[in-house]
Amino acid sequence: xxxxxxxxxxxxxxxxxxxxxxxxxxxxxxxxxxxxxxxxxxxxxxxxxxxxxxxxxxxxxxxxxxxxxxxxxxxxxxxxxxxxxxxxxxxxxxxxxxxxxxxxxxxxxxxx
Numbered sequence: 001x002x003x004x005x006x007x008x009x010x011x012x013x014x015x016x017x018x019x020x021x022x023x024x025x026x027x028x029x030x031x032x033x034x035x036x037x038x039x040x041x042x043x044x045x046x047x048x049x050x051x052x053x054x055x056x057x058x059x060x061x062x063x064x065x066x067x068x069x070x071x072x073x074x075x076x077x078x079x080x081x082x083x084x085x086x087x088x089x090x091x092x093x094x095x096x097x098x099x100x101x102x103x104x105x106x107x108x109x110x111x112x
Contacts, residue, residue, distance in 0.1 A: 012056075013056060013057045013058045014056050014058055015056055015057075016045060016046030016054035016055055016056050016059075017054065017055075017056065017057070018054060018055045018056075018057075018060065019052060019053070019054060019055075020034060020045075020052070020053045020054075020055070023045075023053075023054075023055035023059070023060055023063070026060055027060045027063040027064050027067070028064065028067065029063050029064075029067050033063065033067065033076075034053070034055065034063060036076050037059075037062070037063055037066060037076075037080060038053075040076065040077055040080040041080070042062060042066065042080040042083065042084060043055070043059040043062055043063070045059065062083060065083050065086070066079045066080055066083050069082050069083060
């Protein structure tokens with residue numbers, strides 16, 4: 001990988017750039033917490049040729065959000081589901097917004 005490719009990969013939020021210990025430190029959680037997120041299917045860390053887990057910035061954001069939800073007393077399984085549904089809701093809202101942008105304006109509809 002050349003310097004430009006490496007910089008591009010690091011700019012990619014989905015690029016698995018962080019080892020488990022670095023990811024746990026950055027997300028403010030324990031390695032066991034990150035493994036739990038994987039066990040519940042919320043994240044799927046990349047693997048090195050030696051089998052070491054590597055996490056992306058997007059996965060770290062999910063870990064932080066799940067940690068916030070579990071801090072309110074919700075179980076890890078429920079927090080993972082809540083965060084997953086929050087993601088679906090955000091995607092649906094973005095799609096609705098994009099579709100509304102494609103609609104003709106009220107003025108244009110009246111002129112037709």
